[in-house]
Amino acid sequence: MTDRAAPGTKRRARRVDGPAPDRAALRAAALAHLARFGTTRAGLEQVLARMVQRWARRAAEAGLPADEIEAQAATARALVAGVVGDMAELGAVDDAAFAGSRARSLTRVGRSRRAVQAHLAARGVGDDVAGAVLDDALGARDGTGYETELAAALVFARRRRVGPFRPAGDDDSDDVEDAAASARRLRALEAMARAGFGRAVAEAALDMDPDEAEERIIRMKSI
Template sequence: MAVDNRQNSSRPRRGPKKATPERLEKSALFYLERFASSSENLRRVLMRRVEASAKEHGTDREEGARFIDSLIERYQRAGLLDDAAYAEARVTSLHRRGLSDRAIAMKLRQKGVPAELIDRSLEALREEHRADGADANREAAMNYARRRRIGPFRQTARQENRDRDLAALGRQGFDYETARRIVDAETETEL
């Protein structure tokens, strides 16, 4: 039988540390070392710290928000935060994973990227693929199908799983025609 050591430890659980400007800046730099981030996403991460500190230590939320805003402006001027570069890199990465334009836009909106940057990044991706004579959305659907072994990438029971495969592509944001082409293709070269 497994014993949960957290409940049996003699040390009390530590609460959040007080959100001082120094701690917030260290937290921001540590976060940016590990993750690419939009300005709004970093603001949310740091505000969660301020909120926790306000509940535990009575930290002034307004003062914390003002410091975070000035910190983000400083990081933008220094080039540590660049929403346009973040959007372009994230669009490319998510496209390679097999996400549709709609799914990519939704994920970027969740991270607080402005709509005009999302549109500009998606259009740049489409232009890049048009120059190569390819359809970006169809290529993303193929990437997803390859990764999930759908359509021509499924080895057995293709007909039995046809509806399930169509639904999986639909949930990823691909239109019915694209999903049908992928699922009904006999070979990868047909696509």
């Protein structure tokens, strides 16, 4: 008696779709990615490296010899930096432009300068580029940068409904008001510190008049 596979369980032989990506394939993948997403040179290198890794995985599943897979993958990986360089020459990938755009958008939603810098570093923007871009996009720390940071802190406070954005009528009774207010303020300061805002900026944001706070946010978001 011949055993038969149960319906729907027939195994299909895996196959690899041709050799490892060549320069043309990597370039096409880079252009397709950049048409949809903004990224950095390091980010694009990771995208293309993952493309090569996926090919190697499929090749292994298809039964290609390991030494042949590694040889082809190594050749493909060696092409990645050149393709990324081509994209940079075309202006399709620009770390400074990416950093400036991302810095402004993150600041408008209440991210601190420190948080923005960490975000850029995680995406491969070098410290020198990030520092120059942050000064240009957000202002120097000792000048307009302080005003921008304060406005970002106000956006953060509005989202948390603290400081000038605490709901009206949310007062405690007189006998516990001071203690409750102190506890609320401490929690707000701790949250702002975790978000990367300095103590002076956080206190200025929490103590600001509501009308002035809204005006500062509007002014910052219009830049």
